[in-house]
Amino acid sequence: MSLSADVPVAPPRVNLRALGLLALLAVAVLVVPVIASPYVIEAILLPFLALSLAGLGLNLLTGYGGQVSLGSAAFMAVGAFAAYNFQLRLGVSLPLAIVLAAATAAAIGVVFGLPSLRLRGFYLAVSTLAAQFFVQWALTKFSWFSNDSASGVVAAPRLTVASLDLDAPQGRYLFALTLVVGITFLVHRIVGSRAGVNLIAVRDDETAAKVIGVPVLRTKLVAFAISSAIIGVAGVIWAYAYLRTVEPAGFNLDRSFQVLFIIIIGGLATIRGAFLGAALIVVFPLLLARTSSFAFEGLVDAGVLKLVERVVLGLVIILFLIAEPNGLSAILGRATARLRAVLRRG
């Protein structure tokens, strides 16, 4: 309390937050690549980054915009296959391929976003299932997309940007991290802008928004476009950096639900929620596997473990929906507020 006289309270809090983020970023860029083993990068960090980005994209649409979508995996697939085909057929560089893939996903996102102009809630969610099934069907049916590969599974091209070879785990991690950080900053700008305010207005009361002159149609379609573009880039990371193969199988309805669960558990309409939710979804199965092998010493086989994982995850989601609808983000917010109060007192 004695400090409050010469230290104004409000401005430093903002700086503290920015400093904290900067420190986190510094650790992620400078420390993690040095100390993280290839296993940690490949089994935890890469899927975490890809799913965080997908969650971020979906959160823009569903959390901020109120448009429920079950088509996330479809847009991931579109991004991955588009990048692959742009590189294969036009011979463009990887960065350009990513931009084009994002644009392709955005265009397809707008098409499947059109029903949102008429449908709401559950009905919209069901109509986005059309995207999920259609895209997966098209990618499986037309072997052109996977360059007529017999198995439908193609190896992703080597990760090179300019003359930089990023194919090692560290390189793939930094590649994914760069994309995720850049896009997260963009999303931060979007949700803070007037357009972001429009998005929330449309979510909270569409009729009122329309009557007072918020461009509802445009807001929804732009949300679908940007969200799909981001999820498309997440698909590129998933296929290029994490799996290192491009195949339709991984982008199924399960994945779409997984991305939806990430933002529900992490916190709807928050940026950090996507990261917190993705961390839980990625780390939880690994923890469970470790615990079971430690506690039961191999008595539980992998199939049973997978089942247990699903049951527990389902319970976690139900728990969150009942006890903390605002997700991990709200829990973290309360924890930091308490910590701050303790620090100030001490």
Place this chain on the structure above:
Amino acid sequence: MSTTVVRLAAAGDAPGSGVFSVAAATTSAPALALDGICLSFGGIRALRDISFDVAPGEIRAIIGPNGAGKSSLVNVISGLYRADAGTVQIAGQAFARMPASRLAKIGVARTFQNLALFPGLTAAQNIASGLAFRRRSGLLAQVLGLSAARSESAREDEEVREIAAFLGIGGVLDRLVSTLPYGVQKQVDLARALVAEPNLLMLDEPMAGLTVTEKAEMAAHIRAVRDRTGLAIILIEHDIGVVMELSDRIAVLDHGVKIADGTPVEIRRDPEVIRAYLGAEAA
């Protein structure tokens, strides 16, 4: 389009200074004219051949028992319902169906019977949403923080602060609107409508749920807004005392039919109105 640009001045300014004079652009034509509006839902005829007009600068009340069609009428004027017959004429333009999404551009704003604020936004963001219709900077300019977008936002913030000060809610602008007391939310709803500087303002039960003190405050605001900006106001309200006190003319609806139309004094004496609505004790 003949928009009267009459800015609300800061609350401290004295009335009667030049800022408050009514622009003359729309004083000739009525602010709103309804001609033969009919509306039915299935077999129920909610509105039958309703015609009336609102003069610029007039406070025009619509009263009637529950289910008389008052809100339906406002929803027709807002473009939320499509009339089966009749036209809505606003500032010289006639519409068979009002385009809801262009309402603000035409110079019409409204508040809602059951608050239709955006609970996830602050009071300031709610009010600023009332300016979305005229915003020019696109998403990219906003995200990149181009100077045009930034100065537009700054201008909007200034207008929001002005209207909030005028309505006495300047202190809660940064609060999430869902955390505000009901009476304050009603003021935010009014501010969101007013910030667009409409020529026609529709207030759907602005007093509902307010305490006596809040009602008096709201009535004072409504009158002050009219006096300062010269906009036309359609007032739907159940509190008959407020209506008699505030309005210049009153239209009375009953079962979708306009049964009377006139000044408060005329309405108070009208036998039809007394029978249908006011009841014996008002006679």
